[in-house]
Amino acid sequence: MEVSHDYINTRGNITNIGELHRTLIKWAEEQGFQRDLESFIIETYHQMENNEEEVEIYLPIHR
Template structure:
């Protein structure tokens, strides 16, 4: 279920800041607004998170956007192009089970003896619609290999 992957993500996204405790509300709202602003862009929906460094780290940055094959000649207003490449512990599952997916992936990373590499690397989630409106999510946690 869990695996190690080395992957490159090319992302067109808009940067936001907020309190970590509010991310569950802020992220979907920001993603919805972004998708409404760029109806002509196609791609896999993605969220890029600044990892929480400690308990006292209450505010963080996140990006919402789309995976693309190449940088665009012109970006939507307020958007940035991110080119992120790293090794990750990865899991895929139903979007409704986000908490348990993170828990399983964290436990697997520890059991395999990998160290998280989250000081300057982002956690990513990609969203994949499947039938019956159940969304699958892939979670990527940066690790040192």
């Protein structure tokens, strides 16, 4: 997949996915970023030790 948008991102334990989204959205607003609601959110999943999984979240923004 190729994307040509600007994104902000965060990464953390998949069990905290809701909080990761909320924290990233709040940070974006505090920094003055405007979300691009017409573009796709991208999430990638990464297997970690002890069968734990991390998620990396990319939120599209307008520049």
